[in-house]
Amino acid sequence: MIEKKQLRGKQIKALNQNKDKTAEEAKQLLAKLLKTPEWQQAKTIATTVSGPFEVPTKPIIEAAQNAGKKVYLPKTMPHRQMAFLLFTDYEDLVKSDFSIPEPVYNEDNLNQKPDLVIVPGLAFAKDSNYRVGFGGGYYDRFLAQYKGKTVALVPSTMEFTSVDWEVKDHDIRIDKLITLD
Numbered sequence: 001m002i003e004k005k006q007l008r009g010k011q012i013k014a015l016n017q018n019k020d021k022t023a024e025e026a027k028q029l030l031a032k033l034l035k036t037p038e039w040q041q042a043k044t045i046a047t048t049v050s051g052p053f054e055v056p057t058k059p060i061i062e063a064a065q066n067a068g069k070k071v072y073l074p075k076t077m078p079h080r081q082m083a084f085l086l087f088t089d090y091e092d093l094v095k096s097d098f099s100i101p102e103p104v105y106n107e108d109n110l111n112q113k114p115d116l117v118i119v120p121g122l123a124f125a126k127d128s129n130y131r132v133g134f135g136g137g138y139y140d141r142f143l144a145q146y147k148g149k150t151v152a153l154v155p156s157t158m159e160f161t162s163v164d165w166e167v168k169d170h171d172i173r174i175d176k177l178i179t180l181d
Contacts, residue, residue, distance in 0.1 A: 001166055002164055003166070007122070008122055008132065011132070012122065015122070016053050018155075018156075018157045019053040021157065022053065022055060022155040022157055025055075025156060025180060026059070029154070030153070033060070033151065036176070038116050038176060042069060042114070043068075043069055044071075044114040045060075045064045045070070045118065046071075046111075046114040047064075047072075047073065048073060048100070048120050049090075049102070051100070055153045055155060060153075061087065070086060072085060072114050073085060074102060075105055076102065080137050080141055081142070082142045083110055084111050084112060085105065085106065085109045086109035086111065088103075088109075098136075112145075113147070113148060116148065116149050116150070117149070117150045117151075118152065119143070119150050119151070120133065120134075120139070120152070121134075121139075122134065123158055123165070124160065124174070125161070126159060126161055126177060127163070128162065129173040129175070130163050130171055130173055131152060131174055140170050140172050141170075144170065149176075151174065151176045151178055152176075152177050
């Protein structure tokens with residue numbers, strides 16, 4: 001068993017070293033996502049603005065918009081909560097305390113029940129669909145209340161055969177992991 005904090009550090013280093021590979025693999029993962037019933041049936045999609053070593057989300061956002069879907073991005077809120085707000089344009093985003101671009105809060109643009117949430121993370125276990133995120137607990141808190149569908153795009157650097165980290169009661173499984181195989 002590895003501590004999550006230790007795993008996060010190891011994964012961030014590995015992902016930084018493999019960011020070109022991740023970006024290349026992301027094209028295959030996106031193609032697989034677009035064929036899933038979860039994607040095809042969704043009218044509203046929640047995703048993030050990706051960081052430099054994550055699966056790029058700009059192509060996901062563009063694919064959703066081209067398919068007539070509404071895209072929602074998370075805004076961090078007090079008490080480690082998240083609000084999903086309608087994405088309008090990259091220029092309308094502001095940097096969060098974590099230096100992540102996010103929408104400005106506007107209650108009129110809020111959607112806490114998107115049809116599909118594409119969940120980010122650093123490590124995903126294929127045998128159980130558990131993940132290790134960035135450590136804030138924002139997604140687990142949100143997903144504990146969320147009743148819709150969840151998927152994660154899992155490049156090879158993030159893929160683990162099984163959980164080798166401690167799974168806590170508050171950790172939430174992802175419905176579907178989209179992997180290269």
